[in-house]
Amino acid sequence: MFTRVHQYSTNEQVRVPNVIALVGLPARGKTYISYKLCRYLNWIGIKTRAFNVGEYRRQACDFEKEGKADFFDHSNERAVRIRDECAKHAMEDMGRYLDSKKGEVAVFDATNTTRPRRKMLLDFCNREDHETKFRLFFIESVCDDPDIIDSNITEVKVNSPDYKGRMTEEQAKQDFLQRIEKYSAQYAPLCEEKDAELSFIKVINAGRSFFVHNVNGHVQSRVVYFLMNIHLLPRSIYLTRHGESEYNKIGRLGGDSPLSENGVCYAHKLRKYFEKENIQDLRIWCSQKIRVAQTANHLKDLAAHVEYWKVLDEIDAGICEGLTYEDFEARYPKQFSERDKDKYHYRYPSGESYEDLVARLEPVIMELERQSNVLVISHQATIRCILAYFDNKKREELPYLNVPLHTVIKLTPKAYSCQIEMFKFKIDAVDTYRAKPTEELPWELNGTESNLCRSP
Numbered sequence: 386m387f388t389r390v391h392q393y394s395t396n397e398q399v400r401v402p403n404v405i406a407l408v409g410l411p412a413r414g415k416t417y418i419s420y421k422l423c424r425y426l427n428w429i430g431i432k433t434r435a436f437n438v439g440e441y442r443r444q445a446c447d448f449e450k451e452g453k454a455d456f457f458d459h460s461n462e463r464a465v466r467i468r469d470e471c472a473k474h475a476m477e478d479m480g481r482y483l484d485s486k487k488g489e490v491a492v493f494d495a496t497n498t499t500r501p502r503r504k505m506l507l508d509f510c511n512r513e514d515h516e517t518k519f520r521l522f523f524i525e526s527v528c529d530d531p532d533i534i535d536s537n538i539t540e541v542k543v544n545s546p547d548y549k550g551r552m553t554e555e556q557a558k559q560d561f562l563q564r565i566e567k568y569s570a571q572y573a574p575l576c577e578e579k580d581a582e583l584s585f586i587k588v589i590n591a592g593r594s595f596f597v598h599n600v601n602g603h604v605q606s607r608v609v610y611f612l613m614n615i616h617l618l619p620r621s622i623y624l625t626r627h628g629e630s631e632y633n634k635i636g637r638l639g640g641d642s643p644l645s646e647n648g649v650c651y652a653h654k655l656r657k658y659f660e661k662e663n664i665q666d667l668r669i670w671c672s673q674k675i676r677v678a679q680t681a682n683h684l685k686d687l688a689a690h691v692e693y694w695k696v697l698d699e700i701d702a703g704i705c706e707g708l709t710y711e712d713f714e715a716r717y718p719k720q721f722s723e724r725d726k727d728k729y730h731y732r733y734p735s736g737e738s739y740e741d742l743v744a745r746l747e748p749v750i751m752e753l754e755r756q757s758n759v760l761v762i763s764h765q766a767t768i769r770c771i772l773a774y775f776d777n778k779k780r781e782e783l784p785y786l787n788v789p790l791h792t793v794i795k796l797t798p799k800a801y802s803c804q805i806e807m808f809k810f811k812i813d814a815v816d817t818y819r820a821k822p823t824e825e826l827p828w829e830l831n832g833t834e835s836n837l838c839r840s841p
């Protein structure tokens with residue numbers, strides 16, 4: 386007799402709604418963490434939304450009239466009342482989001498620096514009227530490195546809607562420093578003894594060290610793992626497909642064919658491009674397909690490391706490997722239209738779906754988060770998945786992102802976005818893009834320079 390081992394799917398594991406609450410003084414990167422977490426959790430298929438209490442406060446009162454830094458003084462009773470009301474309002478919205486099952490994780494982005502505020506949140510999560518109580522996890526960002534704080538204030542805070550257009554950058558900076566002082570007077574950091582029952586992680590000096598306490602459940606452990614891998618250092622990630630292959634030329638899917646003449650030409654030009662970029666400690670990650678290895682061969686000596694990852698192989702088209710789209714439609718018309726209906730979830734018989742591909746590529750994303758400069762040479766479907774992560778794309782858009790041949794996509798991660806530049810090489814190649822039948826154009830990218838397609 387066989388015993389069936391129950392395999393938990395991601396969805397089963399996240400049935401308990403989770404609240405992730407940030408803790409920390411202003412300018413400690415809380416919104417940055419919340420943005421990155423939302424992007425990551427949504428990409429791996431856990432529906433997540435951030436609730437930023439600052440935005441509720443901005444809607445509730447005119448900051449100009451309230452007196453800036455004084456608004457955050459704990460002796461300003463009116464302001465304390467307004468701030469508590471805003472927090473409650475955000476909590477109620479968060480509750481509706483989780484109770485209605487629209488989302489599985491809510492990120493509560495606020496300072497939460499006092500014990501009473503955290504108690505209020507805990508009571509809210511344990512309220513009996515929720516269908517299921519919410520599991521609460523705190524992420525405290527502790528930072529005493531003046532350089533990190535200063536760069537956060539100068540790069541992010543002086544441009545916040547509180548200040549932009551209302552005062553000079555210097556005035557904004559001074560006001561913000563006073564705001565930090567007001568919060569510091571009331572700040573009660575999380576503490577192993579006093580908060581023994583709570584689950585939390587302390588991220589110290591933007592990830593130089595961590596303190597993890599009482600982790601509870603799948604979502605929390607994934608969050609901890611993710612936080613321990615991200616960094617803030619400047620770097621660029623380059624994505625490209627292999628040069629045009631013999632199969633591309635005749636429109637066949639998958640397979641393991643070599644480069645066409647045009648493809649070889651691209652490999653040479655790619656070398657020239659990276660010679661010019663002159664990147665220190667470049668790592669090249671390739672799939673294990675011949676067309677990718679041939680593209681990478683010309684670049685090997687420019688890189689500090691070249692690695693061949695099976696997980697970077699193209700989507701497995703199963704019984705459709707080696708067919709053209711026309712063959713596919715003629716042989717398996719039902720399957721073909723199923724794919725058009727829901728390309729993200731459609732799994733090729735004996736092959737993979739885009740959803741499978743995202744799961745397969747998670748270690749690549751995690752490793753990309755850890756590394757500095759990396760060039761990934763891979764395939765149309767895999768690059769779409771990686772790009773969707775960095776450009777925060779929805780699942781329905783992901784399988785239709787336009788990733789043309791003979792193009793380098795340069796990603797430069799910024800605090801709350803990712804700059805995307807596309808360099809199209811002037812070397813002929815077939816167009817392998819197949820639009821969604823009703824759609825006329827490929828989906829646009831979000832990135833700051835998304836429409837920019839330049840020649841290198």
Ligand SMILES: O=P(O)(O)OC[C@H]1O[C@@](CO)(OP(=O)(O)O)[C@@H](O)[C@@H]1O
Pocket residue numbers: 626627630633636637638639640699700702763764765766784817819
């Ligand atoms: O999901 P769709 O849009 O079919 O694109 C994936 C297809 O792209 C192709 C080319 O048609 O990728 P690649 O040339 O990068 O290997 C196929 O191998 C693969 O099946």
